[in-house]
Amino acid sequence: MNIALAGNPNSGKTTLFNGLTGANHYVGNWAGVTVEKREGKIKYKHQFMTVVDLPGTYSLSPYSIEEIVSRNYILGDEVDVVLNIVDATNLERNLFLTMQLIELRKPMVIALNMMDEVEKLGQKIDVKELSALLGVPVIPITAKKKKGFEELLEALMHKGLVGSGVIYSSEVEKRIDQIENELNVQNKRWHAIKLLEGDTEICEKLNRHEDHIHERISVEKYDYISRLLEKTFIKQIKEKQVGYTFTDKVDKVLLNPFLGVPIFLMIMSMVFWMTFTIGGFFLNIIDVFFGEVLSVWVLKGLEALSVQDWLISLIVDGIIGGVGGVLTFVPNIAFLFIGISFLEDSGYMARVAFVMDGWMKKVGLNGKTFIPMILGFGCNVPAIMSTRTLEEEKDRILAIMINPFMSCGARLPVYALFASAFFKGSEALVVISLYFIGIVVALLAALILRKTILKGEQDPFIMELPAYRLPEPRTLLIHVWERVRGYIVKAGTVIFAASIILWVILNFNASGMTDLTSSFGASIGKGVSFIFKPLGFGTWQASLSLLTGVIAKEIVVSNMMIVYGLAETATSEMLSATLSGVFTQLNAYAFMVFVLLYTPCIAVIGVIRRETNSWKWTIFSASYQFAIAWFIAMLIYQVGSLFL
Amino acid sequence: MSLLAVNSGQSVILKDIDWGKKLKKKLQDMGMTPGVRINMIQKPAFGPCVVEVRGTRLALGRGIVSKIFVDLI
Numbered sequence A: 001m002n003i004a005l006a007g008n009p010n011s012g013k014t015t016l017f018n019g020l021t022g023a024n025h026y027v028g029n030w031a032g033v034t035v036e037k038r039e040g041k042i043k044y045k046h047q048f049m050t051v052v053d054l055p056g057t058y059s060l061s062p063y064s065i066e067e068i069v070s071r072n073y074i075l076g077d078e079v080d081v082v083l084n085i086v087d088a089t090n091l092e093r094n095l096f097l098t099m100q101l102i103e104l105r106k107p108m109v110i111a112l113n114m115m116d117e118v119e120k121l122g123q124k125i126d127v128k129e130l131s132a133l134l135g136v137p138v139i140p141i142t143a144k145k146k147k148g149f150e151e152l153l154e155a156l157m158h159k160g161l162v163g164s165g166v167i168y169s170s171e172v173e174k175r176i177d178q179i180e181n182e183l184n185v186q187n188k189r190w191h192a193i194k195l196l197e198g199d200t201e202i203c204e205k206l207n208r209h210e211d212h213i214h215e216r217i218s219v220e221k222y223d224y225i226s227r228l229l230e231k232t233f234i235k236q237i238k239e240k241q242v243g244y245t246f247t248d249k250v251d252k253v254l255l256n257p258f259l260g261v262p263i264f265l266m267i268m269s270m271v272f273w274m275t276f277t278i279g280g281f282f283l284n285i286i287d288v289f290f291g292e293v294l295s296v297w298v299l300k301g302l303e304a305l306s307v308q309d310w311l312i313s314l315i316v317d318g319i320i321g322g323v324g325g326v327l328t329f330v331p332n333i334a335f336l337f338i339g340i341s342f343l344e345d346s347g348y349m350a351r352v353a354f355v356m357d358g359w360m361k362k363v364g365l366n367g368k369t370f371i372p373m374i375l376g377f378g379c380n381v382p383a384i385m386s387t388r389t390l391e392e393e394k395d396r397i398l399a400i401m402i403n404p405f406m407s408c409g410a411r412l413p414v415y416a417l418f419a420s421a422f423f424k425g426s427e428a429l430v431v432i433s434l435y436f437i438g439i440v441v442a443l444l445a446a447l448i449l450r451k452t453i454l455k456g457e458q459d460p461f462i463m464e465l466p467a468y469r470l471p472e473p474r475t476l477l478i479h480v481w482e483r484v485r486g487y488i489v490k491a492g493t494v495i496f497a498a499s500i501i502l503w504v505i506l507n508f509n510a511s512g513m514t515d516l517t518s519s520f521g522a523s524i525g526k527g528v529s530f531i532f533k534p535l536g537f538g539t540w541q542a543s544l545s546l547l548t549g550v551i552a553k554e555i556v557v558s559n560m561m562i563v564y565g566l567a568e569t570a571t572s573e574m575l576s577a578t579l580s581g582v583f584t585q586l587n588a589y590a591f592m593v594f595v596l597l598y599t600p601c602i603a604v605i606g607v608i609r610r611e612t613n614s615w616k617w618t619i620f621s622a623s624y625q626f627a628i629a630w631f632i633a634m635l636i637y638q639v640g641s642l643f644l
Numbered sequence B: 001m002s003l004l005a006v007n008s009g010q011s012v013i014l015k016d017i018d019w020g021k022k023l024k025k026k027l028q029d030m031g032m033t034p035g036v037r038i039n040m041i042q043k044p045a046f047g048p049c050v051v052e053v054r055g056t057r058l059a060l061g062r063g064i065v066s067k068i069f070v071d072l073i
């Protein structure tokens, strides 16, 4: 049995989905488009149900890909019942989507969420009456506390009911009837309404064009909802108020035009502080585990088994060094995602867009563009996908083009390695400076692109400000786990394979096994090293690292681990001793800046290709970033050389 | 008059939105239909405004706010 879960953004959809399915779910993409598709399984009373989480939308119009995806999926044969989650504290707006869903004439169940807040507000909803009027089972729930799930599952098992939709004014109804009579399709009423709304997709499909009375239909829908609520919604505001009133008070401060930005910077610093100090604490433990425990044991074990030297080298240097060097950063990545997810789930992210709107305007973008930028601190792939929230095509392309400059979690290992080796004592400062360079370059790039090849008006800023809510730990952790798992899987697959290949090309040449300096890898590195000479790191080792780093940025570290045999050198003293023969502070810094800015990794290039649907933009993105990285790193090295 | 002329704490009735079809549709989906009551929650000296429509808080940039036409109640 297939359930399609639909609802407004911030209605608690994710909380409900996770609550129903547990961590037992699968994240993929909708066919052909990069809208995230989540599927989860439930077993209730020996019946298996699959829940598909549709993107959160306000409506089902044909203007956004999310809404088209949702409605086509619901209209398809696959769906047995639509589960519509509704925020009970915000019924009027939420029921607008409900009324559209009902018009699709699929069996439906409504989950009336946030009932705890309704109670706190001292309001009452006549659930029975609401259910009777809509013709659909309405189940009150509190997704956060998993209250009402039993009843909800019971209702879902009975497959819900096809509801009764909006009754429009007699004038509109007459026109609907007229068109219905002339149509020869399934679900005539819905098609007729869509034709009257001037829905481009349906008009084209049926090759029929009516005078649009779109606005009128929306107004009548809302009027119908208002009448419905008069009969079912009893407002009894008590003295004590929660929800928006609290939110309004907080927003007076957080959205203050003078305080907003400083507060945001403070919150962001806290996220990074947590990433580095708490994450760093765990990192040290894991680092010791890989560097001093695992590799030593494995080394001893393999020697005891008198395994051939080359195999020992492959396993210890290649695999443990390469993969371990990346896995040690899991705690940092996890804490970074916890921070970012907290900002998202609490409702603060919308405020960030708000306070940054002024600054973003200066570079020709709207405040909403800043959200993908922050998500980019985690990983640029979902960040680029999230640019979907920008309606204007040029705004989106621009947002995509600058996103890779936001330093993602995979670049952290590189900074950490070099900062701890060369900038002992001021690691934090060095890493912060890199994040800042990334942001500044992104904004400058936006400014220049906007003035040249992406000229155009920026979209006006429109955004819902959801009520602040404390994120539910479970939802937060599942969210974080999804991202961290991605990082670990990447270490186990891409990085694992790349490490082996690297080890091979670093230990062999055409005439068989050899030492590093005459290996294939060295030849490749030497072949391209001239490009990096002016930047101060024209060694074959650095060149090879950067070249392979395009597969995934972490590989730069894996590479260093293998090239310099760092797997067994756990302490930073030994590390800097090994690296200091090759790098100085100056070219180490130039190297980090280059890693920060240059051509994004393959996964990002792939998502840019899909999102822009253009090779031209993809190639442009990869090459202009390389050029910018080269130029800035060169500037740092050359100017720095004059003074140091 | 335009919504930009409305002060914090005032309520008005939406008359029309003077913008392209797509964006107008989006605002309507979010509840901004003609005849609806809009409460101005926060109107800072500069930057976007916060309005309340049908129980929802919306942040609107000044560009669009100046193109939303309203009547005093």
Ligand SMILES: Nc1nc2c(ncn2[C@@H]2O[C@H](COP(=O)(O)OP(=O)(O)O)[C@@H](O)[C@H]2O)c(=O)[nH]1
Pocket: A007, A008, A009, A010, A011, A012, A013, A014, A015, A016, A056, A113, A114, A115, A116, A117, A141, A142, A143, A144, A145, A345, A346, A347, A469, A470, A471, A472, A475
């Ligand atoms: N008080 C309360 N908060 C809830 C409930 N369900 C979800 N939330 C919170 O509402 C916010 C938005 O929920 P989320 O599931 O992320 O919404 P989505 O955007 O629809 O996926 C989160 O902070 C949740 O913790 C509920 O039943 N009661």
